[in-house]
Amino acid sequence: MRDEPMLPEAFSDLEPFAASWCLSDANARYEQRLASSMTALQAFYDAVGARADAILRHLATRDPQAMDDADRNLLWLMGSFSTVGFAVDVFKQPEVPDTGGASMPWTTTPWP
Amino acid sequence: MQKRPHVQGYTPGERALDVFEKPEAGSWTEAFGLPTTPVSLRDIHDPGFFELEKEAVFRRSWLYVGRVERLPRRGSYFTKELPFLGVSALIVRGLDDHIRAFHNACSHRGNKLVWSDDPDRETAGSCRQFACKYHGWRFDLEGDVAYVHNAPEFFDLDPAELALPRIHCEVWAGFVFINLLDEPRETLREFLTPTVERLEDFPFERMTEAWVCEGVVKANWKVFIDAYQELYHVPYVHSKMNDPKAQATGSDKVPFMVPRFLRFGRHRMYSSGGPTANSEVRSSRPLDALFRSSLYGPIDPPDVGPLGEGINPGRLERWGLDNWMLYPNFTIQVWGLGWYTVYEHWPIDVDSHRFILSMYFVPPRNGFERLSQEHTVNTVREFVLQDYGSCQTLQQAVSRNPRDRYFLNDQEVLVRHLHHCVVEDVERYRRERAQEGGAGDAR
Ligand code: FES
Ligand SMILES: [Fe+2]
Numbered sequence: 001m002r003d004e005p006m007l008p009e010a011f012s013d014l015e016p017f018a019a020s021w022c023l024s025d026a027n028a029r030y031e032q033r034l035a036s037s038m039t040a041l042q043a044f045y046d047a048v049g050a051r052a053d054a055i056l057r058h059l060a061t062r063d064p065q066a067m068d069d070a071d072r073n074l075l076w077l078m079g080s081f082s083t084v085g086f087a088v089d090v091f092k093q094p095e096v097p098d099t100g101g102a103s104m105p106w107t108t109t110p111w112p
Numbered sequence: 113m114q115k116r117p118h119v120q121g122y123t124p125g126e127r128a129l130d131v132f133e134k135p136e137a138g139s140w141t142e143a144f145g146l147p148t149t150p151v152s153l154r155d156i157h158d159p160g161f162f163e164l165e166k167e168a169v170f171r172r173s174w175l176y177v178g179r180v181e182r183l184p185r186r187g188s189y190f191t192k193e194l195p196f197l198g199v200s201a202l203i204v205r206g207l208d209d210h211i212r213a214f215h216n217a218c219s220h221r222g223n224k225l226v227w228s229d230d231p232d233r234e235t236a237g238s239c240r241q242f243a244c245k246y247h248g249w250r251f252d253l254e255g256d257v258a259y260v261h262n263a264p265e266f267f268d269l270d271p272a273e274l275a276l277p278r279i280h281c282e283v284w285a286g287f288v289f290i291n292l293l294d295e296p297r298e299t300l301r302e303f304l305t306p307t308v309e310r311l312e313d314f315p316f317e318r319m320t321e322a323w324v325c326e327g328v329v330k331a332n333w334k335v336f337i338d339a340y341q342e343l344y345h346v347p348y349v350h351s352k353m354n355d356p357k358a359q360a361t362g363s364d365k366v367p368f369m370v371p372r373f374l375r376f377g378r379h380r381m382y383s384s385g386g387p388t389a390n391s392e393v394r395s396s397r398p399l400d401a402l403f404r405s406s407l408y409g410p411i412d413p414p415d416v417g418p419l420g421e422g423i424n425p426g427r428l429e430r431w432g433l434d435n436w437m438l439y440p441n442f443t444i445q446v447w448g449l450g451w452y453t454v455y456e457h458w459p460i461d462v463d464s465h466r467f468i469l470s471m472y473f474v475p476p477r478n479g480f481e482r483l484s485q486e487h488t489v490n491t492v493r494e495f496v497l498q499d500y501g502s503c504q505t506l507q508q509a510v511s512r513n514p515r516d517r518y519f520l521n522d523q524e525v526l527v528r529h530l531h532h533c534v535v536e537d538v539e540r541y542r543r544e545r546a547q548e549g550g551a552g553d554a555r
Pocket of ligand 1: 218219220221222223244245246247248249
């Protein structure tokens with residue numbers, strides 16, 4: 001357990017996933033997908049999926065340029081959720097199939 | 113037993129597809145003025161052809177190098193590295209707000225002028241003057257020499273001779289282009305043709321939220337452009353993108369048909385219904401519903417007003433997107449949902465290229481819009497990686513195949529058109545060189 005919570009109070013049930021998935025860098029979010037087992041991806045997907053509606057409603061009230069740290073972490077957690085989506089619900093594996101390890105890293109992404 | 117190959121007509125499953133009207137000529141291929149015969153693909157793997165192509169195609173065309181948003185202020189600059197042409201370009205917004213391009217090399221002893229850390233890497237920033245890291249010469253934003261260190265030791269320096277060599281540079285719709293000829297054969301707007309030019313009404317300038325990714329693809333630059341020029345591959349390469357749990361429609365491999373193709377000189381485009389086309393295809397996923405976003409873009413984009421007169425030049429009734437393939441290597445995809453995508457394919461060698469994918473949105477007003485956009489770019493990238501894989505495989509296989517007759521259908525008319533234009537330009541260049549008595553050598 002971390003002393004400092006990373007996420008807003010209302011979403012503290014997702015705190016166990018925060019350290020791995022609240023990643024500010026979009027490339028890090030994708031690398032975390034590639035580095036995770038399908039069991040870990042599924043657990044993350046299921047836990048966030050169950051709360052996704054509430055999280056998105058919360059973030060819809062927040063200005064991206066004026067977010068506090070907890071909301072930003074929540075935003076990045078949802079970015080990770082989108083990033084793992086295809087691996088879990090379509091590919092059933094972390095990598096895109098039949099690509100021979102092709103990669104397209106981000107060189108420009110918005111803040112946050 | 114007699115073989116009965118299926119090479120004509122539809123299978124029962126394929127009858128679910130949406131079929132569109134053909135042009136008066138009978139086919140898109142004939143309407144484009146192209147032959148319907150099988151094609152050679154030597155132009156993607158012959159090193160001799162590539163040497164000529166660099167000169168005949170890239171050195172003679174207007175080349176897109178970046179958006180004006182990358183030059184927000186006077187003194188803003190970025191570099192563009194085109195090593196296959198032996199060019200490093202420096203693009204600058206001057207004090208007079210004009211955008212200029214220079215060869216990125218110091219006039220003193222020729223060292224690279226603007227770079228940081230790694231000379232092969234592109235860089236960007238903002239400054240009042242460019243200072244050479246070697247002996248400290250400085251140049252102003254108009255490319256003129258501003259300062260020579262220990263000047264009395266030189267012999268009769270003439271400032272006029274010390275300016276940075278200029279590269280022709282023009283801007284259309286916020287897209288910055290360069291032309292490497294000493295005297296371009298046409299202006300940028302002439303090059304674009306009137307129909308492409310009209311696309312400038314699209315509110316590109318409102319869409320400043322940029323997501324850019326890139327990779328080195330082990331395939332000829334044209335091979336990847338081909339992957340966007342036809343949707344014939346979609347049910348196969350991207351079949352795994354379809355949601356297996358979505359409601360069954362009774363036809364798995366429904367072909368995606370493009371309703372409208374058009375050509376403008378060497379440029380070409382197609383329009384399609386986007387999210388409203390091909391209703392039989394199962395592609396919606398649970399996360400798309402949550403994020404209200406998909407491959408086609410965020411579903412509830414901020415209102416940007418009219419998308420301009422230039423879109424949908426074929427006047428489709430159910431319009432969703434335009435894919436404008438501008439010669440030679442620059443594609444703009446404009447979406448009915450109010451965003452756009454840019455693809456750049458820069459040759460490295462005959463069988464590899466640098467692929468840059470940029471996606472632009474209206475800046476999000478809240479965290480939810482921000483995530484809708486991220487969900488779109490994530491989805492696009494999954495598709496692109498699948499195309500990436502099939503392009504690399506094709507390159508390898510074609511270059512090893514004794515066959516050199518390949519078969520293009522009418523839905524692949526844009527593939528045929530691109531290769532046709534490139535081969536035609538190379539042949540013309542070869543003839544010109546022969547007439548000048550320089551036959552056989554690539555320069
Ligand atoms: S090469 Fe630039 S100052 Fe000498
Ligand atoms: Fe594709």
